Amino acid sequence: MAVDYEIFDCGDVKLQRGATLRDCKLAYKTFGKLNAKKDNVIVYPTWYSGQHYDNEWLVGKGMALDPDKYFIIIPNMFGNGLSSSPSNMPEPYNASRFPQVTPYDNVRQQHRLVTEKFGIKKIALVTGWSMGALQTFHWGALYPDMMKAIAPFCGSAKCSRHNFVFLEGVKAALTADAAWNNGWYTDKPAKGLRAMARVYAGWGFSQDFYRAELDLKTLGYSSLEDFLVAFWEGFFLPKDANNLLTMLWTWQNGDIGDNEVFKGDFKKALGAIKAKAYVMPGQTDLYFPVADSKIEVANMPNAELVPMPSIWGHFAGGPGVNPEDVKFLDNKLKELLAD
Amino acid sequence: MAVDYEIFDCGDVKLQRGATLRDCKLAYKTFGKLNAKKDNVIVYPTWYSGQHYDNEWLVGKGMALDPDKYFIIIPNMFGNGLSSSPSNMPEPYNASRFPQVTPYDNVRQQHRLVTEKFGIKKIALVTGWSMGALQTFHWGALYPDMMKAIAPFCGSAKCSRHNFVFLEGVKAALTADAAWNNGWYTDKPAKGLRAMARVYAGWGFSQDFYRAELDLKTLGYSSLEDFLVAFWEGFFLPKDANNLLTMLWTWQNGDIGDNEVFKGDFKKALGAIKAKAYVMPGQTDLYFPVADSKIEVANMPNAELVPMPSIWGHFAGGPGVNPEDVKFLDNKLKELLAD
Numbered sequence: 001m002a003v004d005y006e007i008f009d010c011g012d013v014k015l016q017r018g019a020t021l022r023d024c025k026l027a028y029k030t031f032g033k034l035n036a037k038k039d040n041v042i043v044y045p046t047w048y049s050g051q052h053y054d055n056e057w058l059v060g061k062g063m064a065l066d067p068d069k070y071f072i073i074i075p076n077m078f079g080n081g082l083s084s085s086p087s088n089m090p091e092p093y094n095a096s097r098f099p100q101v102t103p104y105d106n107v108r109q110q111h112r113l114v115t116e117k118f119g120i121k122k123i124a125l126v127t128g129w130s131m132g133a134l135q136t137f138h139w140g141a142l143y144p145d146m147m148k149a150i151a152p153f154c155g156s157a158k159c160s161r162h163n164f165v166f167l168e169g170v171k172a173a174l175t176a177d178a179a180w181n182n183g184w185y186t187d188k189p190a191k192g193l194r195a196m197a198r199v200y201a202g203w204g205f206s207q208d209f210y211r212a213e214l215d216l217k218t219l220g221y222s223s224l225e226d227f228l229v230a231f232w233e234g235f236f237l238p239k240d241a242n243n244l245l246t247m248l249w250t251w252q253n254g255d256i257g258d259n260e261v262f263k264g265d266f267k268k269a270l271g272a273i274k275a276k277a278y279v280m281p282g283q284t285d286l287y288f289p290v291a292d293s294k295i296e297v298a299n300m301p302n303a304e305l306v307p308m309p310s311i312w313g314h315f316a317g318g319p320g321v322n323p324e325d326v327k328f329l330d331n332k333l334k335e336l337l338a339d
Numbered sequence: 340m341a342v343d344y345e346i347f348d349c350g351d352v353k354l355q356r357g358a359t360l361r362d363c364k365l366a367y368k369t370f371g372k373l374n375a376k377k378d379n380v381i382v383y384p385t386w387y388s389g390q391h392y393d394n395e396w397l398v399g400k401g402m403a404l405d406p407d408k409y410f411i412i413i414p415n416m417f418g419n420g421l422s423s424s425p426s427n428m429p430e431p432y433n434a435s436r437f438p439q440v441t442p443y444d445n446v447r448q449q450h451r452l453v454t455e456k457f458g459i460k461k462i463a464l465v466t467g468w469s470m471g472a473l474q475t476f477h478w479g480a481l482y483p484d485m486m487k488a489i490a491p492f493c494g495s496a497k498c499s500r501h502n503f504v505f506l507e508g509v510k511a512a513l514t515a516d517a518a519w520n521n522g523w524y525t526d527k528p529a530k531g532l533r534a535m536a537r538v539y540a541g542w543g544f545s546q547d548f549y550r551a552e553l554d555l556k557t558l559g560y561s562s563l564e565d566f567l568v569a570f571w572e573g574f575f576l577p578k579d580a581n582n583l584l585t586m587l588w589t590w591q592n593g594d595i596g597d598n599e600v601f602k603g604d605f606k607k608a609l610g611a612i613k614a615k616a617y618v619m620p621g622q623t624d625l626y627f628p629v630a631d632s633k634i635e636v637a638n639m640p641n642a643e644l645v646p647m648p649s650i651w652g653h654f655a656g657g658p659g660v661n662p663e664d665v666k667f668l669d670n671k672l673k674e675l676l677a678d
Binding site: 165207 | 499500501503504505507508509510511512513514515516517530531533534536537538539540541542544545546547548549550552563567625626628630631
């Protein structure tokens with residue numbers, strides 16, 4: 001089958017935590033054309049378990065991310081099954097031996113793609129949902145002179161302690177399945193993936209979402225159990241367990257300040273972001289609460305807090321499930337790009 | 340070892356969902372003395388996985404629940420290991436065959452204890468935390484002429500759809516462990532119990548609690564991981580998995596209107612509560628949000644919404660972990676009893 005994306009060969013990448021990802025691959029997809037000045041660029045990293053396909057709902061003619069105007073690059077996060085991942089890495093760093101990769105590691109290689117492959121020096125916007133927001137914050141702090149604007153939505157610059165605990169629950173559910181076998185499974189640990197999906201289900205959407213029965217009335221599932229099986233279990237079952245655990249580690253260890261540049265200084269890292277920023281938490285997001293975004297905005301020189309007025313919880317930000325949220329987000333991105 | 344509680348023999352109890360609990364036992368503990376008029380009575384049901392010991396933090400000289408003034412009855416919920424439970428029921432209804440028990444089933448037998456054993460006709464207060472609140476609501480609706488006041492705190496009259504989903508995650512984590520063996524374990528499913536604990540950890544306390552590091556600064560754990568192991572895993576590991584699943588079913592199927600009296604009419608059941616009620620959600624409770632309590636209060640003739648101003652999440656209501664919350668609650672109970 002022909003693939004619809006490209007590969008950037010990163011070569012041997014020495015990771016932040018010590019391992020070397022040899023012959024490292026960064027999969028990406030682009031939309032639109034790079035203009036002569038090479039300044040019509042939007043970078044739009046992927047989210048937990050998502051691939052570039054899952055980002056495309058925010059790209060389209062007439063939208064902020066319009067391929068007729070912009071050259072949009074979607075880099076796939078390491079571990080997501082397209083870029084180097086447990087599922088596609090040759091021995092000996094395959095499967096459960098795939099190394100620990102930080103958001104910093106991801107963004108450094110994305111920066112190489114953008115500069116080495118395309119010769120880009122100016123970026124109009126970096127934006128992303130969830131872990132895509134985490135990478136967006138990193139872009140802003142690590143390459144502050146490159147971009148005009150950033151718009152991290154439903155995400156944070158650092159994994160909060162509560163968010164870390166939520167992910168511990170997800171991980172514990174997946175790995176409680178003996179079939180997981182410390183990552184050396186032959187058949188997939190289906191029971192663990194289903195358990196993980198059920199744990200996730202309570203976090204992904206808000207109390208208000210479930211009270212309003214939007215799973216039935218808007219998304220069209222036939223019962224709550226149907227939503228849990230068809231949407232949630234159906235979402236995680238096709239994914240590779242080691243990939244999921246790799247990205248989960250990346251998420252839990254996400255911290256904009258935890259690198260050689262900022263040496264653990266979270267506020268200094270946020271303060272380094274020069275770009276105009278719309279920090280857009282979901283009003284009812286259970287793992288990226290508005291309060292965390294407020295702290296970030298207070299430490300950024302050119303940022304505005306723009307909560308998304310939605311009862312869709314974390315899914316206010318994606319992947320395009322609620323047209324009203326998409327419209328709100330798209331309008332805000334248009335505002336930012338028009339500046 | 341001598342036990343510090345009594346047993347009420349319920350005999351053969353036909354349950355709402357069809358099974359008969361033969362030779363059914365209701366374990367309870369009382370504090371204080373029943374006065375001559377038999378009207379100094381407080382009923383205080385237990386919470387998910389808790390036993391009467393775990394309710395005692397709210398009982399004491401000088402407190403609202405003062406044994407010098409009141410005769411306080413703490414009935415243990417079925418499935419909690421003291422009243423009839425999977426872990427103590429003889430064959431054939433033992434272990435995984437223990438039948439489905441509703442909150443209605445629980446409260447009907449508690450009512451028999453109160454009336455048949457003690458000859459009580461008037462109750463000053465029914466109160467309880469979490470599933471104890473669920474039972475409190477049932478008491479109010481089923482025996483509206485018996486009591487002067489009720490104070491359900493950090494709980495609801497019906498398991499909300501979101502709450503149901505949260506519990507699905509807890510259940511899925513526990514039962515993902517092959518050692519659980521559909522309830523026919525010989526050694527306890529420790530991996531599943533630990534996984535369940537980690538899932539619960541994100542729900543029990545709020546985002547604000549974790550951000551403020553109260554697990555370290557107030558509760559004195561040495562690290563977040565120490566809190567997850569020592570507090571959370573330590574909490575669930577000693578408990579019987581079938582007992583936990585029985586009570587989880589009771590919780591998920593809790594609905595004040597789902598019985599022969601109200602025939603599925605939730606609002607009618609709430610409307611039947613004559614007692615003066617303080618409905619006390621925790622301001623940051625993630626599974627019993629204030630919005631659900633508001634709906635309940637709006638349908639109750641004599642209720643007041645009294646949110647607990649606390650960042651302790653669900654644990655604002657118990658079990659006595661935060662002295663400020665205990666004080667707030669105790670004062671409100673004193674107000675109610677003074678009326």
